Amino acid sequence: MIQWNRSGNETSLSQRVIDKVRPEAPIKNKIDDAQRKLQIQITKLNTIHGNLQKKHDFVFDKIVTAKRSNNETYAKAYAIELNQIRKMRGMIGGAKIAMEQIQIRLNTVSELGDVVITLSPAMSVIKGLGTSLSAIMPEANAYMQDLSNMLGDVMKDSTINGNNSLALNDASNSETLSILEEAHKIIEGQTKSSIPEIPSDLKEEEVLKRETFI
Template sequence: KMYATELAEIRKNNKTVSNAKLSMEQVQIRLNTVSELGDVVVTLSPCMSLIKGLSTSLGGMMPEVAESMQDLSSMLGDIATGTTITSEGTMGEFTTSNGEAQSILDEAQAMVEGQTRQSMPEPPISGNSVEDILREREAI
């Protein structure tokens, strides 16, 4: 009976780890398919909640993995908040300690800005606030 109980526990842990592996593969696929700035936040939000869920489910078996998952979730959150478009139409600034890394980031930023300008129209330049625009839409 003791062996049966241990075997059941091992199978349960194996299933949990297999599910975690599949979930992490889904996260990897989502991160690999991010191609536009708007997709970043849409893609990272479910990934962060998935990773937080994995962190709690794996925390009992492997505390080190739970800490790593929390760190990963935090990094994804930082990425999501760091990829916003400012009012000047440029992406938020990144801090780097390496000149070569900075030049790569500048090149990538220029490429993304160019692609964004090609695929998205320029926002209207007017004194209308968001509230004014919403009122105009409600009136229609």
């Protein structure tokens, strides 16, 4: 009977593949730093989104009260204000989703590798987020630029290239690009929001200028 002996240097095929594509320690540390930076921004967006929801509910109640009192002037003023709050709430929600998607991709890189293929589609999204959020979060642009530079370093320092990485199939890569592009369009306001419109009876030709309630 033949007895098979495994030497200490022998490893399974699957383990060799994982070892080949898993990011090296310095790259993994950079990915971890990027994840922490993203989480900070996601937490901030969560807080802002919650505050906007509270303001939304408060202003909507004001509209209802004004309508009950037949005070159309106040109702229109609050309706205009509510419309701005809804737009910002939608933008913040879209930015949060985009960041969470990027965070998932970073987790994928950290566990399996495929650095270039996984991170490349996210770079333009990150840059777009900084520009879109700068009006609400002045520090966001600097944070996103820092994150973009950090991920750029990860891609540059990665030893994974087209010849030795596990390439995604065309369908998978296309779906990745589609998801990230969808998130980017949400941030840029290129897609329709599911936010309900202000009641038509509150829309008049006169536009009341009020300070944005933020």
